[in-house]
Amino acid sequence: MSLTVPPDLLEKAQQGPVSDEEFIACIRDSLPFAWSVVAELAERLAAGEGPFADNQKEPPDERSRGQLLRLVGSDAMRGAVERHFNVRLAFQNCHRLALFDPAxxxxxxxxxxxxAQLLNQSPELVNC
Structure with missing residues (x-):
């Protein structure tokens, strides 16, 4: 399961649209590792360290890796996170997530x- 959806949010979704804020809260609470990676990158990007901020650290465990993969694998989650942080996400492998200014x-x-995808490969990442 990608997200742990509180019963009240699920009921609201069954009745109609939910706000980005409600969806973002669900993402943040369900995928805390992935959220922390994105939030850190957003801070680095905002600090103006370069044209993008990227994560090159492997997740500490498979559960964390799964959170990151679920976040970037969902168009709805990706879109909500991009709107929330006003960024553009890019993903190369099991952990190299980057945030860019939308322009x-x-x-x-x-x-x-x-x-870039080919150059970012290494034998250690074949089964990540």
Missing amino acids: AGPAYDEFVSPR
């Missing part, structure tokens, strides 16, 4: 290119 252009295009 990043060439830096984003390079990060998500086939070339």
